[in-house]
Amino acid sequence: MTFDPQALLLIKFICLLTGTSTIAWGLIAQPLKIAPKASMRFSLGNLFVLLGIILNTQRTQAASYFFWFGSDILILLGFVMLRWGTQHLFRLEHSTKFDIAVLTITAVLMLLVPPDVSSERVLASLFSANAAITFILLTKDNFIATKRDTGNRVATAMAIPLIAMAAVFIIRFFIAVLSPEEAPIFIAMYTQEAIPVLWFYVFLALVINIVMIGNALTRLVSKIRILAERDQLTGLWNRRAMQKMLKNTHQRWLKTNEPYSMILLDLDHFKDINDQYGHDAGDRALLTAARLFETVLRENDVLCRYGGEEFLVLLPATDAPSARVVADKLHKILRGNPLNWQGKEVKLYASLGYATIYHGCQPDQLLIQADQAMYLAKSTGRDRICQADIIE
Numbered sequence: 001m002t003f004d005p006q007a008l009l010l011i012k013f014i015c016l017l018t019g020t021s022t023i024a025w026g027l028i029a030q031p032l033k034i035a036p037k038a039s040m041r042f043s044l045g046n047l048f049v050l051l052g053i054i055l056n057t058q059r060t061q062a063a064s065y066f067f068w069f070g071s072d073i074l075i076l077l078g079f080v081m082l083r084w085g086t087q088h089l090f091r092l093e094h095s096t097k098f099d100i101a102v103l104t105i106t107a108v109l110m111l112l113v114p115p116d117v118s119s120e121r122v123l124a125s126l127f128s129a130n131a132a133i134t135f136i137l138l139t140k141d142n143f144i145a146t147k148r149d150t151g152n153r154v155a156t157a158m159a160i161p162l163i164a165m166a167a168v169f170i171i172r173f174f175i176a177v178l179s180p181e182e183a184p185i186f187i188a189m190y191t192q193e194a195i196p197v198l199w200f201y202v203f204l205a206l207v208i209n210i211v212m213i214g215n216a217l218t219r220l221v222s223k224i225r226i227l228a229e230r231d232q233l234t235g236l237w238n239r240r241a242m243q244k245m246l247k248n249t250h251q252r253w254l255k256t257n258e259p260y261s262m263i264l265l266d267l268d269h270f271k272d273i274n275d276q277y278g279h280d281a282g283d284r285a286l287l288t289a290a291r292l293f294e295t296v297l298r299e300n301d302v303l304c305r306y307g308g309e310e311f312l313v314l315l316p317a318t319d320a321p322s323a324r325v326v327a328d329k330l331h332k333i334l335r336g337n338p339l340n341w342q343g344k345e346v347k348l349y350a351s352l353g354y355a356t357i358y359h360g361c362q363p364d365q366l367l368i369q370a371d372q373a374m375y376l377a378k379s380t381g382r383d384r385i386c387q388a389d390i391i392e
Contacts, residue, residue: 003190010198014205018050021209035216038089042212045081048074061117068115072127083138089219090145106130121176124187128173135166149222158214161207231305234290242304249316250363261323261356263313264370268349268382270309281341288339296329320356327352327385351377355388
């Protein structure tokens with residue numbers, strides 16, 4: 001096939017973009033080791049697209065499974081790799097079986113027609129249908145993941161290039177099926193008529209990789225935020241994060257007059273566990289307590305490792321009687337589930353103090369009162385619950 005010089009130049013530029021992206025993502029995966037599994041799939045995705053385009057440029061009038069069938073399957077596999085990379089990056093449920101099944105069905109249907117120019121429209125329609133499905137599902141994965149970390153507006157902006165790519169392949173499919181006279185513009189890559197579409201492919205090849213880089217940065221920022229706001233041992237919120245949430249809860253109380261409460265608890269005789277069984281046993285006791293507490297709290301309750309063996313529970317929309325009920329649950333579940341450490345049963349107990357917001361009280365004051373109630377529980381025998389006194 002004779003290529004239009006400008007079309008050939010644009011194809012070379014697309015190859016340059018995908019080739020550079022292959023190397024860049026490979027370097028991000030190794031040696032930088034930034035999201036290595038996801039980055040390696042992004043690298044392979046660009047590599048497969050690059051190889052597919054190169055094979056596409058070698059097509060002639062003669063039949064060839066290598067140049068016709070192989071080219072399309074490689075490019076489609078590259079698109080699938082982009083989806084798998086996104087799923088690895090954001091720890092989404094993997095769609096490997098489904099994607100392989102769709103790709104296999106597409107490949108079988110392609111093999112039913114001759115691998116030459118006489119089947120160009122049929123091959124283009126099958127290719128476009130598969131690509132459209134992949135980009136629609138990739139858009140869904142990307143939107144769900146980025147919305148969780150950045151919100152609706154940013155997630156929508158990052159999904160637009162993927163939606164555009166899906167739309168291009170949907171249009172390409174219908175033109176290949178319904179408009180034979182216009183098909184060469186959207187199907188063939190070597191003609192002068194294909195130049196506007198090739199420019200669009202150049203733009204999308206660039207923007208989609210920018211979106212993938214944005215995804216990687218979003219995930220990296222999310223991890224940094226988690227490290228800054230989460231306790232490394234238990235995975236619970238730390239004191240810094242709790243202070244922020246407490247401030248927001250207090251502002252809501254001022255606006256709606258909806259009370260909130262907090263429970264401060266301290267594991268009893270924790271030093272004895274460390275001294276008798278070792279610090280590993282102490283860490284396991286903290287982890288056990290954290291997991292037990294999570295089972296009795298509501299979804300909107302906030303559990304924090306406040307420091308050492310102290311935990312703080314923030315209870316939005318909770319008055320004093322309801323806070324007492326939650327404290328009883330925390331106390332009971334801890335007492336009823338001793339730690340099994342190297343075949344030995346280690347009893348876990350806690351002293352709890354709770355306080356409920358009231359007019360004229362500030363968050364810091366409420367924390368002090370919960371802390372005083374907790375120490376009252378400790379000083380009067382431990383393994384009990386005390387309510388803070390309201391200081392007018």
